[in-house]
Amino acid sequence: MRKINPHDFHVATRSTSRDINRRIALNLVREHQPISRADLARRMRVTRGIVSVLVNELIGEGLIYEGATGEAARGRKPTFLHVKTRDRLCIALDVRFSRTFMMLCDFSGHQLALEMFSTIFDPAELVRDLASRVRRMLNSHGVDSRCEGIGVAVPGMVDHRTGRILNAPTLGWKQVDLRDALAQATGLPVHIENAAKVCVLAQTWLGRSRGSTAHSFVHVSVSDGVGVGIVFNGELVRGHDNTAGEFGHVPLSLDGPKCMCGASGCWEAYVSNIATLSRYFGRDLSKIGPKPLVEANGGTFTIADLIARAHSGDAKAVLAVQSTGRYLGLGLATVINALNPDCVFVGGEITTAWDLIESIVRSSLAERTLTEAAANTAIHIASAVEYPRLRGAAALVAAPTFAAPRIA
């Protein structure tokens, strides 16, 4: 039971009924492909006549196509329908402090080309650089005309409507309009969004793993900080000022360790990669810098190295990682108590040590969840190898094709 917003509503026109049904049909093909028209009609509980019209329109738009004829026990054989993803392409960009990643991929997130290069911090220069790289990548794959847009993930606050980057502290940007500048330089539509939110969009729109049937869920990503993306009824919760999901600064203990945000005892200060490393080395490393850390003897030492040591039997490393697991579970209890999601996705480097911490996460989670059902909430690992940020950036371009029309 949703209340209609009397200040932001959408009247139905004489074409909305068909818009709705065409979009439903498209999503059902996507979900159940390969599928015949007759099967689609049964699933939608409408007549085959209507489906026939809808499908022909979708084929006309180039959104789906007819494939092989299927097998049937009796009667005429069905012609299977498929969603056209292979030859619908987009560019995904992940702009980070350390480097920028650029991927050419299709609408299912399948990678066709990947490039990485150091980030340019001057916005105008960055736009020029990106535009030429985009052009080159499209040309070298001969797909110039078929690219349908560019999706950009940035580490900072983005005004989703105007596309302006309000504040990206790690890049030193404030009030930067990357979207329109890049759109003008490339002639392609550009979508831009915060990196954490983008990961959730990847899960929503391109998720093919277990739990992808969940329609209200959270995505917890643990790296330098902790970000939580919230999806309710298939829609990303952005918040009034685009800052929803900042569970990272929920306190575990008000007088706990200092956090980079200025307060102390934040969840993030217990489970971020730096916190785990600090625990291993027995001293606070958060002041040294946000990225790879210099060990006493010289070389860089990252969370991946720590986990490798834990896996090879270093007892101190195991302890540091398991301690993180414990705090991870305690924080997840807060998220689950607060939102009672269908399931939880966890991403970040720490998931590569999941075999070491899973049972600890579950038991500490159960310590603070209120109901048994909440304690048993499914937790899925969102593996980081697949470039979740890039896939999310691609989802920015692909999603509007499949999203529900805005009604009422």
Added chain:
Amino acid sequence: MRKINPHDFHVATRSTSRDINRRIALNLVREHQPISRADLARRMRVTRGIVSVLVNELIGEGLIYEGATGEAARGRKPTFLHVKTRDRLCIALDVRFSRTFMMLCDFSGHQLALEMFSTIFDPAELVRDLASRVRRMLNSHGVDSRCEGIGVAVPGMVDHRTGRILNAPTLGWKQVDLRDALAQATGLPVHIENAAKVCVLAQTWLGRSRGSTAHSFVHVSVSDGVGVGIVFNGELVRGHDNTAGEFGHVPLSLDGPKCMCGASGCWEAYVSNIATLSRYFGRDLSKIGPKPLVEANGGTFTIADLIARAHSGDAKAVLAVQSTGRYLGLGLATVINALNPDCVFVGGEITTAWDLIESIVRSSLAERTLTEAAANTAIHIASAVEYPRLRGAAALVAAPTFAAPRIA
């Protein structure tokens, strides 16, 4: 951008367009009454012809009615339209451990009759008692046929679909089907929901205060415990197992005071009425009992008495209340960081001391919020005098009339 749920969707029929527009028209009349057909057409950006048909249907259904003719500078005078609320009636029930409240009211939540009596804990007997009381109340007001349903608020977990009460610890109920039993005994449709969630529904559907234009907000009610109701895009967030909004057991400090839930350091253990009283008396009162507390000298002493003492200058009382204000602000920071709502409503006895704690709440809130915008989130008092639970129970009956049709 909402994803269509391929396992729970709603195909558009040839009547859905009109269903949508009729419902929008109804809500606009509700929001802007008195309003003319022509004005409605302008707001909806459709032709007057369509509005004419929609309005006549709504009048035929008895949902709106034509009122006086308005004034116009030039031209034909408009006939004003109003939503029919005065003579659409329902019964609201609030079943609590201490007593049960019963109210006869109209669809705007306006009270026509109020009764309170001690709660009967045997479900079967309670149903018989309630049924006869409902009959008597309807008869004595001569409105038997016009009552459109019964809304019930209970302190416990309710399966919203089946209407079963899964667990109501304070009443000692498990797996009780109050809804169907009461429906059969009275012959009226019965809606039942958790008390905390019901307060949020009251805010959503019957809210006339400041901030009622908010479409994504939270409602924090502080009494014996702390419950948070979450509304996103005009829809109550129920959660996978109907337990969303349990922010009360988010930790402020893992090693803080013992909470009734078994864990320690929960927000609730800092700001509930008992916690405030305990702070005043300097000892843990939570073991004595959940309700009014016996002071050293004999008589019962409640949070209301404490606040009265604070208002009359008792320095120790002021300190206890302000301390609660500080922890209230710290906990609100968690809620606001997590969800970034349009605004926050706070309910409960503590709000009668708002003059003493507002500045403290705001400053401690600002301590832990991440952005300035979040720190400035509007906080509104949901005054408790108006029986929020009963108004919410009424909203259970009234809401389906105004809710958005389920589409796509």
Added chain:
DNA sequence: AGTATTTTGGCCCAACCTCGAACAAATCCG
């Protein structure tokens, strides 16, 4: 081999909806 049956996919018409325009009603103003 020939016929009946089943299933798919397309087509047509009735019922329903929005949309634009034309029209009647009501009111003011010169």
Added chain:
DNA sequence: CGGATTTGTTCGAGGTTGGGCCAAAATACT
């Protein structure tokens, strides 16, 4: 009184679902 203006209604055009019908395709039965 006649023109101007605004409200509310009516009607035909164009778009959409819904149900029935039919051809095509493939299997099962006689």
